[in-house]
Amino acid sequence: EQQQTLKPTKPRATPVARKIAKEHGIDLTQIKGSGPSGRIQRKDVEEYLKNLQQRKLPTQEEP
């Protein structure tokens, strides 16, 4: 895949944002950061999670 050759560098995220993403198996490249110079913040991950859960609600499996 093209994505693989152009693999983006690890997105910048705050430590807690990384931790929450890891716990929920979320790919940080999917999230837009709202912090200084685009750093992904806790609230960005939490919002992403909420949207994800709303979409998947009926068949949601535990990660």
Place this chain on the structure above:
Amino acid sequence: MDYDVIVLGGGPGGYTAAIRLSELGKKVAVVEEDSLGGTCLNRGCIPTKVYSHATELINAIKDAKDFGIMAQYTVDIVKLRQKKERVVKRLVGGVGYLMNLHHVDVIKGRGRFVDENTIEVDKRYTAENFIIATGSKVFLPPIEGINLEGVITSDKALELERIPEKIVIIGAGIIGLEFANIYSALGSKVVIIEMLPQLLPMLDRDIADTMEKILRHKKIELHLSSKVEKIEEGLKVVYTTEGNTQVVECDTVLVAVGRVANVNGIEALNLDMDKKGIKVDSHMKTSIKNIYAIGDVTGGIQLAHVASYQGIVAAHNIAGEEKEADLNAVPNCLYTSPEIAWVGLNEVQAREKFGDVKIGTFPYTALGRAMTMGQNDGFVKIIAEAKYNRVVGMEIIGAGATEIIHEGVLAVKEEFTLEELADAIHAHPTLSESVKEAAEDALGMPINKG
């Protein structure tokens, strides 16, 4: 229009906003009726810190004995005041220089709005946008005798012409405690009268208790839950503690019960206000589209660095960017001996918000650097929510607190977990190591803590 932006008030909020606006390409003027630098440079942060540094020097001279350095000293209070004046003059001059450098016009005089685009000083000036940064002024409570000779406010206290024999300080807030520390080191007998039952109620009990102990050790008399009834000629301060009325005699009374927004010159605007000051949103916008307000006049957190931060936020928003003020990680400092500093939530607030929290502490008595400085009083306390170990607050009492608190600022702002602080290599021997040690303690893996 004469300007893109006119800033009303040249304190830390106003002059910082003006510089940033100019950097963002705006044509800017500042209206200032008094001296550039505002309360902060002329009657606040800076002059008080010259005095508190003098007390640090006095304490150092006293403690030097323990290091084999035998010293005698005398204090020349006039020379000390002159030092303060030199420092203030230099910094105020610096702000003037910066205004020039950034092509910010300084309009001298009292400004008064005529309408949403016009302000009157010596004459009328028009601008697209305005920032109101008129700051605050001392609040004088309606107590009988408040206007007697010898009853002073912080403005007068900084003129310091002689050292009071005995001074009563009304109010144990930050300003009251800083002056208590200064006068006590200079040799005054100090009595503090405070209405609230706890010293520094924004802090956890353990920090406040440590400070109380230190005050008593310095022989500073502290009356909590006490209300001043009146001040009589003499001077006699009459106060009531839990129903008991008492009298304390002194030669000076310092009133330090707070400051109020300096709302003036805006009568024509009909801005939304509340009891504390001009209402603003997180973009520092008032109820009128092209008018912003920042700093003490908004009745928010009365700190110079909040004023200047809000000035930066307002400037970027005026320049068309989207910038919200984030006040979750504001450091608060108390320049006593030892210093106190805090940021974010305290333990009680964190428990309320998160239920489960992790607390870590580290005492200066176990800190190598503190030992080498003969500064054994104090501790660091870290507060984290227990789910992700996110650091949500830090409180420090001890030498260097006002500097090392900035690790707490960065941790709270950048959403660190305890692990990041514990994992960061801290130089040995430093006071900052206590932050790492406290984080390790909160994680249940303390190293140098017994």
Place this chain on the structure above:
Amino acid sequence: MDYDVIVLGGGPGGYTAAIRLSELGKKVAVVEEDSLGGTCLNRGCIPTKVYSHATELINAIKDAKDFGIMAQYTVDIVKLRQKKERVVKRLVGGVGYLMNLHHVDVIKGRGRFVDENTIEVDKRYTAENFIIATGSKVFLPPIEGINLEGVITSDKALELERIPEKIVIIGAGIIGLEFANIYSALGSKVVIIEMLPQLLPMLDRDIADTMEKILRHKKIELHLSSKVEKIEEGLKVVYTTEGNTQVVECDTVLVAVGRVANVNGIEALNLDMDKKGIKVDSHMKTSIKNIYAIGDVTGGIQLAHVASYQGIVAAHNIAGEEKEADLNAVPNCLYTSPEIAWVGLNEVQAREKFGDVKIGTFPYTALGRAMTMGQNDGFVKIIAEAKYNRVVGMEIIGAGATEIIHEGVLAVKEEFTLEELADAIHAHPTLSESVKEAAEDALGMPINKG
């Protein structure tokens, strides 16, 4: 097996590893032939800092005049040494207490490996794993006269029984400069002889130049690019600067040209070594599976906090976790007046690595807090790569440098951009504000810089 882990050497590396191993559930012993705390507590970091704090006190007393505090002082060198001894005793006692608390056995005596699972001290002890933490010792260069009376090393210098009239310090590394600062404040005439052409070559020219100027201002004689040929009775130090041979007379010579790994007791193991010490990987593993090495004996960065950090890393790896030592954000401190501290890459290194860089500086002469302390010497320098504005290094010369450098540590470690430092609200007035101001400068938007 007697133990899960035996640690050879009870310095900051060894004792820290032992505590963490015990917290991770291991049965641990430390072998120490001398005093717990190692070089750091007994002959290094801590005793030197008692002396440097004494010089701070002396400087404070001298500078106090400017604040209207007139002071006279005398130094009792014996009392100062006793203070140092009290501090050391207390901290060494503290380590003993911690060993007890964490049920770490302390085996007194010199250890010598018998095989990969056995060490001999008073008797033989076996263990699953070992950590070698035997530290370093003074390097004595092969110079004629190096053993003359009056020629001393840092160990002896800390005993300080009288103040030398004139002292020649060979080597302007961290230890040499700290002692130069101490002796100079105590009243000795100080001459430094250094082989390299630049002071502190790991730092950028601008920092080194500032320090050179400060040394000269203190009337410390500095001879760079100079090689000591021999020391003659008297004492006369003969040295050559660019072909010119000169002689300086003095009563004391301090040799401070470096330290070497203290490799001993491991002869039976046949470990992989290099010129500098025991070879280790990023997990602190040696060439033998169950044997780790940490701290000065590995010939890496000779700092106490690196030793203890590596001790933590080794402990977690032994406990079955995966932990790599990350040495990108190690703070380095020089406790002179003023202090120097740095972390990460300097400007030259950053340019080499990234090509394009952004540099921001902020001088103490424009810093309110420095002004109130009468500490106008110094500046902060931030180095960022220019693509993402990632902070890659920080250098500070000035009061408080050893504490405020920790913002740099966190920034480099947690990959902050300049924006994050500029955006963090820094308390006013503090020395730490200079970090924010330097970040704003690097971004091309300075506030208080003229």
